[in-house]
Amino acid sequence: MNRTDRLQAILTHLQSKKVVTAQEIADRFGLSLRTIYRDIRALEESGIPIGAEAGIGYYINESYNMQPVALTKEEASALIVGAKLMSKNGDIATNRDFENALFKIKSVLHPLEKQNAETLSQHIEVLGNEKEKNLYISEIQRAITEKKIIKIKYTSLKDPVPVERMVECVGLCNYSGKWHLFAWCHLRKDYRDFRLDRIVELSITDFSCYKDDILTLSQFLDLQKPFDVTPNISFRIKKDVHQYLDNWKEYYGFVFEEEHEDSYVMHFSSNNYTSIAFMILNSGCMATDIRPQEVIDSIRFYAKKTYDWYCKEL
Secondary structure, three states, X not given: OOHHHHHHHHHHHHHHOOOEOHHHHHXXXXXXXXXXXXXXXXXXXXXXXXXXXOOOEEEEOOOOOOOOOOOOHHHHHHHHHHHHHHHHHOOHHHHHHHHHHHHHHHOOOOXXXXXXXXXXXXXXXXXXXXXOOOOOHHHHHHHHHHOEEEEEEEOOOOOOOOEEEEEEEEEEEEEXXXXXXXXXXXXXXXXXXXXXXXXXXXXXXXXEOOOOOOOOHHHHHHHHOOOOOOOOEEEEEEHHHXXXXXXXXXXXOEEEEEEOOOEEEEEEOOOOHHHHHHHHHHHOOOOEEEEOHHHHHHHHHHHHHHHHHHHOOO
């Protein structure tokens, strides 16, 4: 990237946030702080009203407005991919908001860029759950920015009856194909991981969050280790059928796998032995060394049920 393009990129970065540190800019472009300081001075000398707060960072005066920036072909392509992913991984509200934002971005594209974006859109697809749903993502985001306590009614695996909770948000995270809310639960007096598709009702209260030492999202991930789970299910499959599970294993609590000469030993963490049994049966992988016994029992039960059904006179 030449210096002119870099200065333009730095200006765009400065406008993307309220305050930006020199170190953040240096890390993004892989440059030294000394180079960034020179670039900031060059922008100031060109008439850009850049302010600075000692020990905090740089900001641009709110009265300054920059003309819309033309996107490169690669940037426009990335937006199309993002839109496709969002359509299958967001919810009703966030999908609508993302689509509205994308229309605004497309409106400033040059005619050729618009044509390229439309062409790409017709040649990229993400397969997933088409069911309309509301996961309250927008409401949770608003509660986070406004630092408000939210009230939810939540169903867990152990208790299908919704329980009312008052929680203070730590952050949102998408893993294993599901959206999760990490939050401090007033009912349990501890941090909890709430799956958004199990929230049956949510409202933002008028109460401000008051837990002074609440964790940041990065601190929660470091301390709670939601992905560092101990596997309780394992089985062995031949290498030639590994592909049949590889695309779906993340949805069943996959933790890790061990590669051997002619097989893989798959390790999962799940309390739903039935779903693991269905996965093994549906894949046709003929798994061996299955643990625990509950998974074997479930496989035998459904295999016998299927045999009895199709071997009777239809």
